[in-house]
Every structure is written in structure tokens, then in C-alpha cells.
Amino acid sequence: MQVPHQIVGFLEDTNDATETSQPNYFNTVVSFKDSLFDAGPSIMSLEPEEDNRDGYAIRQMTKMILKRREEQKFLIVFSDGEPAAFSYEQNGIVDTHEAVLEARKKRH
Template sequence: MLEHKKVLPRKDLHYGRLSKKLLPIVTDEYPRLFYKKDQESHEFDAIFTLMVDCSASMHQKMEETKRGIVLFHEVLNQLKIPHAIVGFWEDATTVKEREQPNYFHIIHSFTDSFYGNNGAKIMQLEPEEDNRDGFSIRVITEKMMERRENHKFLLVFSDGEPAAANYDQNGIVDTHIAVSEARKKGIDVIGMFLSDGMIDEREDETMKNIYGRERLMIQDVADLPELFTPILKKLLLKTI
């Protein structure tokens, strides 16, 4: 991926390097005989957001999940791709009929993701309470749309269906709608299902109903670090 370069020359200029094709001296009244070769660029016109489900059910999977997130962070850092890492959850103990307190733990924002010695902040992610995924995805989508990059990728790391007060089956539908809304705005949304054993048909169907084909079912969270390379490669190929 580091071979991604922009080296096409700009032709027909009034100054620069002299072209080998000098026929325009004879054929053109004002010949343009020079060209310039742009400098190589290793920068990707892309941003990533890694959303991490911090619900209580992530208790057995959070440590391995953080290892995978660290690898994403380090590689995106090396490629100089701005990225945000956000944990999300809902405080189940204070939920009321008209009030559902949702929280976002911003580990990295797009503006500070390259800061030195910031990788350790990822270890602050911890399992908390419930998860109202649709709402959280909409909030993050709005933040991503404020950026000017042409390619936007949203990876949602979760262990299954949304779980919050009065949000059971409605939560699946609402999250599906939130994902569809983000995609219509040009954001690639990928659901990353984190399991700690065999994935049953119901779990796969739930993720399919929410994310469609753009989902990755990870049977063992410990495999996440090994799986992240082909995922990242596939996504970055879209930016070329």
C-alpha cells in the first residue's frame, strides 16, 4: 500500500523540464514544450473511525479487542491517515422514559491521532452498561461528515445486537437505518462482530440485518490482530 503514489507529469507547460517532443515548435504559434513531474505522495485521502461497543457484555472480549485496536492505530499512524477511536455506551442506571444518557469516550480524535505516546490511551476502554448503537452511529456520522476527505470508513466493533431500555427488536431496525443513512452520505460502514466461541445462525442473521454484506464475523477475538491487515488493505484499495 505504501507504493500508492501520484507521479503523473503535468504536460504542455510554458516552463519546467524540456519535452523530447519538439514538433509543436513547427506546428503551434505558441508552443508549450515543457512538463513538470509531481512529487511522490504517500498520503491517502481517507479517514477512519473505530467505534468500540463498551457495553457490559464486552467484559470477556475487551482486552483482546483493545489489542486489535492498537494495531489499527499504529498502522494508520504510520500511513498518516487521520483516525478517531471512540468507545460508546448508555448509562442503564439513570435511563428514564424521555432521557437516555449516552456517553462517548474519545480515545483519539482526528486532530490528535498522530500525537506521540498517545497509543496507551486505548487501554482506557472498559466495559460499562448498555449500547444504543443507532444513536451512537448517527452522532459519529455527523462528526465524520465535517471532514473534507473523500473516503470515510466507519468500523463498528461490537459483540452483537444493540441492548438498551425499550430498544430490543427496535434497536436492530434503528441501527440498520442509521447504517443506511451513513452509507447514503458516502461513509463505508463495516460491522465487526466479536465472539468468544462458535457463531450461531441467529448472531450472523442479526449482523446481516444491520450491516448487510459489509460485516466481518470474528469467531475468536484473539484472531483480530491477524485479521486486521487484510481488512485494512481491502479498504485502502478503494482510495486509489
């Protein structure tokens, strides 16, 4: 079955984070285009990284996936369950929950 999909890792570089700038990076391991070919081994390039701002990542990936033309879309997020980044610890869980609710509303 040929199902287009994308695998993206995400992290926040805490070493470069400041009160006004929190650099977040997305690493596309398998692109939608490459997913229709044998791209399985490339997932092995994923490694644990630094901090993560889960809510931000969910919002960015939701924007991206909504641009796709497929009628049925789904987003799967693998996380350590501890959204932690610069000045994010207190609000991380709430922000992640809100990002999920926002994504669910946008699916219709």
C-alpha cells in the same frame, strides 16, 4: 502513513434512563488531532461499559465524520452485536440496520 482517525467508545447509562431521557455518552479515546502522534497505548483505556444504543452512535459518528475535510471517509464500529438499552431491545437491531443504511446514503 499518517491517516487521521478517531477512536470513540459509547454507552447508555441505563441507571439514569427514563421513558423521556436516555443519556448516551461518548468517550473519545484517541482524537483526530492526537491520532497523528503516538496515541496507541491510550486505546488500552477502553473497558466494557453498560448498555449501547448502536443506531444512535452510528448516526452521531456519521454526522461528525461528514464534517471532516478528507475526501475518503470510513466508519468502523466494534460492537457486541446486541444493541440493548432502555426500551431499545425490540427495535435495536432494526434501528442499527437503518442507521447503517442512512450512513451509506450520506457518503455520496
